[in-house]
Amino acid sequence: MEPESTLRLNLDAFEVLRIANLTLYNQRFEPYAKFYERFYNGGRKFSLVPEEQYSTHDFPKLGVCIVGFSSCHDNDLYNRTGHISVEAITRAMDEANPIVKDGRLIIGVWHHSIQGGPKENDYIESGFLRHLMDANCSIGMHGHQHRPELLENRFSADSHRHISVISAGTLCGGPHSLPSGRMRAYNLVVLDQDEGVGTIHVRAMTNSDFSSPIWERGHVAEFGGSSMKFKLAQRKAQGRSAFDAAGKADQLIHQGQPVDAFELVRMHLSNPWARQIAATALAASENWKEAINLFSPPSSTADFLLLCDAYEALCDWASLRALISSSFARECPELAVQQRIQISEATLKGK
Structure with a gap:
């Protein structure tokens, strides 16, 4: 009756049995393990x-x-x-x-x-x-x-x-x-x-x-x-600090996991570094609608560049035209912004 015991009581025959081969005993789950692996198309396996x-x-x-x-x-x-x-x-x-x-x-x-x-x-x-x-x-x-x-x-x-x-x-x-x-x-x-x-x-x-x-x-x-x-035993955890979340998200982006990276920093968009990482993750995953929802109107160069990419990807020429004519675009002295405006103006010709 103790945990991990190798003894079994067979009441029908009034006898005590012993598990003699634990490896063989563990193989009783082999049919289930095969089903499990088929169910997940080989993506997961059930260990014996x-x-x-x-x-x-x-x-x-x-x-x-x-x-x-x-x-x-x-x-x-x-x-x-x-x-x-x-x-x-x-x-x-x-x-x-x-x-x-x-x-x-x-x-x-x-x-x-x-x-x-x-x-x-x-x-x-x-x-x-x-x-x-x-x-x-x-x-x-x-x-x-x-x-x-x-x-x-x-x-x-x-x-x-x-x-x-x-x-x-x-x-x-x-x-x-x-x-x-x-x-x-x-x-x-x-x-x-x-x-x-x-x-x-x-x-x-x-x-x-x-x-x-x-x-x-x-x-x-x-x-x-x-x-x-x-x-609930616990309310929603505060999670990582903005610094830790941004660092981990940056690693995930380099590992080809931009969606997971964005989820890590979603709650820290008030932090400049986390916001920049979030923009990179959204661009890498081509989640343009979410980018527009979260970063419009732009408050930084990174926001502006991301929005330009998003509007172009969605062929939203009216929004792109409004963006490069906005007060942010006119007043921002950053070279990257001015260059992106010129590229957008060329793209918009005939649109």
């Missing part, structure tokens, strides 16, 4: 080594990073208990730590429930949540029990230190896989990081035809309706 069974999915524009775990460590036909390798959690959270500094909210995802009935053992002990909390993971999500639920876990008297654990119903399960009184369901989770609040909206199947389900707002007795609000 328990310590490496995690994946990070970063979404800078959404401000979140999802870290996926396998809760089937030590799980087999003789041991239905869920378990996640502590080393996998440590490695994943070390990998996510720089992302937290960039202002991302960390969401952990696994399969097994964190509690079960007195006759059940196919759930995972909630103690591992401490490791996630220590690594600034704010939300946990799981399935397995096929019912919507929200549990806020705390391991100290600190009311601000907690992790919100959300479970969902089954989207495709048949009638025999549904708990008593439940129908198919799924969650929509809305996060307002500025306010530090999340909302779970439950959508449930409201007809009896499993081949053609109808989805509507589902009533969850524990929620007192179809929705439930919860406080």
Whole structure:
């Protein structure tokens, strides 16, 4: 019954079995690993080594990073208990730590429930949540029990230190896989990081035809309706300083990742260096509409040059003509601006 035990109890035959070959034992996930690699077209792979069974999915524009775990460590036909390798959690959270500094909210995802009935053992002990909390993971999500639920876990008297654990119903399960009184369901989770609040909206199947389900707002007795609000353990992080963000973004541009570079400095446009890096990133990614939205009217030479490029790329000749005739263009003594005006005037001939 101890973690990492190589012993298994076979109650049907009233015998104790021992895992004799851990390498062979770990290969029980080989069919899943092949499916996983096909699913991601070779872009990701599922390791057969328990310590490496995690994946990070970063979404800078959404401000979140999802870290996926396998809760089937030590799980087999003789041991239905869920378990996640502590080393996998440590490695994943070390990998996510720089992302937290960039202002991302960390969401952990696994399969097994964190509690079960007195006759059940196919759930995972909630103690591992401490490791996630220590690594600034704010939300946990799981399935397995096929019912919507929200549990806020705390391991100290600190009311601000907690992790919100959300479970969902089954989207495709048949009638025999549904708990008593439940129908198919799924969650929509809305996060307002500025306010530090999340909302779970439950959508449930409201007809009896499993081949053609109808989805509507589902009533969850524990929620007192179809929705439930919860406080995020952390509000939106301040992220890196403008100096650090600009430095990191500059590296990303040179590594051919201008989109990620721009996301790093988006919140620091009042800083001259970060603003210049942002302009470079937008030009490199040819995100001209965003460039016009953020840098018009121009307040610097870099802004002016970027806007000229943007209007030309979009063939917006009227805006380009207005830009080179603006007070900024007339009053700016910079040679680069004057040269760009001449080039634009030549381009505009006959337009």
